[in-house]
Amino acid sequence: MAKAAQPPPKRKSAGFSRTVKRDAQGQIIPEKKEKSLGAFRPLPAATLANPAFESDGRTVMKLPAFAPKPHLVGVATEFPTLENDPARIYGLPKKMLLEFRILSKPCSVVRNVTVKTAELLDKAKDKSSLETRVVLSGRAGCGKSFLMLQLVEHCILNDWIVIYIPRAVKLVDSTTPYEYDLRTRTYLQPAFAFQTLRRLLAANHAKLSALTTQKKHVFEKREVPLGTNLTDLIGVAMKEPPLAPLILDTVMAELSTQTKSPVLFAVDDFQALYCQSAYRDPHFVPIRPYHLAVPRLIMEYASGKKAFAKGAFVGAITASDTIYKLPLELKDALGLPHEHLPSPYDERSRPLTEYTTGLKPIHVPEQLSVNEAASLFEIWKEDKALTASMYDEVFLSKYTESSGNARDFVWKGLLATLES
Amino acid sequence: MVHILGVNLRDTHVARFALTKFYGIGHHTAHRLCARLHIHDKCKMKDLSPYQVTALASFLSSPSTSTTPPRYPLAEPDYTPPPSNKSMQDLQNEFNALKAAREAKKLKRAKYAGVAPKATPDPLKDLKIESELRRIIRDNIAHQRMIGSYVGKRHAMHLPVRGQNTQSNAKTAKKLNRVDRYA
Numbered sequence: 001m002a003k004a005a006q007p008p009p010k011r012k013s014a015g016f017s018r019t020v021k022r023d024a025q026g027q028i029i030p031e032k033k034e035k036s037l038g039a040f041r042p043l044p045a046a047t048l049a050n051p052a053f054e055s056d057g058r059t060v061m062k063l064p065a066f067a068p069k070p071h072l073v074g075v076a077t078e079f080p081t082l083e084n085d086p087a088r089i090y091g092l093p094k095k096m097l098l099e100f101r102i103l104s105k106p107c108s109v110v111r112n113v114t115v116k117t118a119e120l121l122d123k124a125k126d127k128s129s130l131e132t133r134v135v136l137s138g139r140a141g142c143g144k145s146f147l148m149l150q151l152v153e154h155c156i157l158n159d160w161i162v163i164y165i166p167r168a169v170k171l172v173d174s175t176t177p178y179e180y181d182l183r184t185r186t187y188l189q190p191a192f193a194f195q196t197l198r199r200l201l202a203a204n205h206a207k208l209s210a211l212t213t214q215k216k217h218v219f220e221k222r223e224v225p226l227g228t229n230l231t232d233l234i235g236v237a238m239k240e241p242p243l244a245p246l247i248l249d250t251v252m253a254e255l256s257t258q259t260k261s262p263v264l265f266a267v268d269d270f271q272a273l274y275c276q277s278a279y280r281d282p283h284f285v286p287i288r289p290y291h292l293a294v295p296r297l298i299m300e301y302a303s304g305k306k307a308f309a310k311g312a313f314v315g316a317i318t319a320s321d322t323i324y325k326l327p328l329e330l331k332d333a334l335g336l337p338h339e340h341l342p343s344p345y346d347e348r349s350r351p352l353t354e355y356t357t358g359l360k361p362i363h364v365p366e367q368l369s370v371n372e373a374a375s376l377f378e379i380w381k382e383d384k385a386l387t388a389s390m391y392d393e394v395f396l397s398k399y400t401e402s403s404g405n406a407r408d409f410v411w412k413g414l415l416a417t418l419e420s
Numbered sequence: 421m422v423h424i425l426g427v428n429l430r431d432t433h434v435a436r437f438a439l440t441k442f443y444g445i446g447h448h449t450a451h452r453l454c455a456r457l458h459i460h461d462k463c464k465m466k467d468l469s470p471y472q473v474t475a476l477a478s479f480l481s482s483p484s485t486s487t488t489p490p491r492y493p494l495a496e497p498d499y500t501p502p503p504s505n506k507s508m509q510d511l512q513n514e515f516n517a518l519k520a521a522r523e524a525k526k527l528k529r530a531k532y533a534g535v536a537p538k539a540t541p542d543p544l545k546d547l548k549i550e551s552e553l554r555r556i557i558r559d560n561i562a563h564q565r566m567i568g569s570y571v572g573k574r575h576a577m578h579l580p581v582r583g584q585n586t587q588s589n590a591k592t593a594k595k596l597n598r599v600d601r602y603a
Binding site for chain 2: 173174175176177178179180182183184185186217218219220246250278279280281282283284288290291296305351354355
């Protein structure tokens with residue numbers, strides 16, 4: 001008799017099937033997930049010792065040190081490696097950070113606008129910040145954030161106290177804790193204030209240790225006597241993070257009155273502070289940005305309600321953010337073109353208009369000049385980003401395709417090309 | 421892991437979306453709850469302070485008896501805050517006194533007009549979750565059956581209620597529609 005046919009093998013169900021492991025109490029034991037490898041960063045040339053990596057004579061890029069001088073216009077320069085490097089301590093806007101990760105070292109091209117703005121800041125060194133409140137404006141990708149970083153580096157090298165906020169959008173997009181304070185009648189952001197103080201201390205330790213408080217400060221449970229070193233004042237916030245917003249206000253007030261070192265207050269994503277914030281109050285009403293403590297502080301220095309005895313305020317607009325677009329009040333204040341014909345019925349917020357008084361625009365040119373684009377091309381060529389043999393053709397074609405726009409030239413031109 | 425009212429919420433879960441695990445809380449209600457307790461949009465369950473966890477648990481255990489938070493004043497552009505040595509207790513007392521004066525004025529006006537004082541609506545007070553919501557749904561279906569309505573009959577026959585096709589599909593209705601649903 002023939003053997004009974006073997007039953008067909010059990011088909012695995014079409015749906016998701018996995019045995020769930022449980023412990024003695026019946027709780028599910030979560031499976032260990034593989035840790036992600038994290039962000040990829042380029043290895044420095046010195047670590048690639050194996051002869052297999054010696055291709056086309058791999059060398060370290062040598063560029064002149066950054067200085068906004070007329071003789072360096074159109075020349076690619078590298079940012080110096082400082083102990084208090086503001087890019088490392090304060091961070092960078094996301095797109096710039098990605099670009100510096102791919103490049104072997106952070107560098108930029110000095111332009112005419114860099115030299116002019118640096119000269120403006122040099123003149124502002126001995127004047128109140130009321131007289132120098134500028135906003136860098138221009139098309140998306142024209143180099144506003146890069147210009148801001150160049151100004152920050154220039155000021156740090158010239159012994160300014162620099163406060164740099166590279167991503168001001170994080171103040172209004174509901175990503176940091178917030179709590180209402182009855183004394184200031186605003187919503188404090190303790191975590192952001194703490195980080196700002198920590199970075200301010202790290203980037204300006206030497207200059208802050210030469211400054212002392214000009215009056216006695218009494219907080220609810222703490223007292224800071226007259227003549228306390230500013231580094232010790234910030235140290236109080238490091239030990240007691242809940243006091244960070246109060247101490248940030250106090251430190252800014254002390255920096256406003258001192259005349260030993262000029263202060264640069266640089267804020268990128270400046271337009272986000274004038275848009276509707278994502279925070280909501282307990283009654284689910286959106287919180288206005290000037291009712292958030294840190295944005296209010298920035299807007300007070302921008303509008304001249306508060307000022308440094310010596311220093312300047314520089315803001316930079318991010319034109320590529322679709323959620324926090326340039327609002328009407330800023331467009332009016334800076335005299336920027338409107339997308340549609342402005343109507344007298346368009347609502348403008350009176351408090352926001354008040355916070356835009358006295359702001360002056362600095363238009364960053366939309367196009368790189370041929371020399372500037374050529375220097376940028378040289379940086380990427382030396383960094384082995386291109387494998388083309390006919391460099392002139394690649395350069396001219398990508399420059400024309402991007403219409404001289406710096407970001408498009410690098411990202412959509414050089415890094416996206418398939419030509420070899 | 422954060423346990424609130426018997427529901428386990430993972431530490432790595434964003435609080436605003438973790439709250440939707442409760443039966444009766446959707447995305448909008450979760451957003452309102454987070455705003456009520458000053459929980460920002462990207463806050464994870466592990467970042468919640470003990471006060472926020474306790475407040476969340478006490479609110480969800482009885483939403484109808486929760487107190488509506490007061491409307492605190494917001495700073496005008498020209499507002500100068502009082503000195504930092506002024507105690508929070510004094511500020512709170514001043515605010516309470518102003519609030520009491522405002523309420524008294526409101527009552528007086530309402531009494532003069534002969535109407536009840538307007539109460540500001542609080543959508544979260546009407547929130548029903550978990551067993552209370554299931555009981556309400558069960559009672560509604562039982563009521564429909566009791567009055568002999570079409571809706572009640574369809575629930576009793578385990579068939580779709582809202583005019584869907586029965587020639588094909590209707591699998592979910594046949595599985596879930598009961599008079600004693602959620603019993």
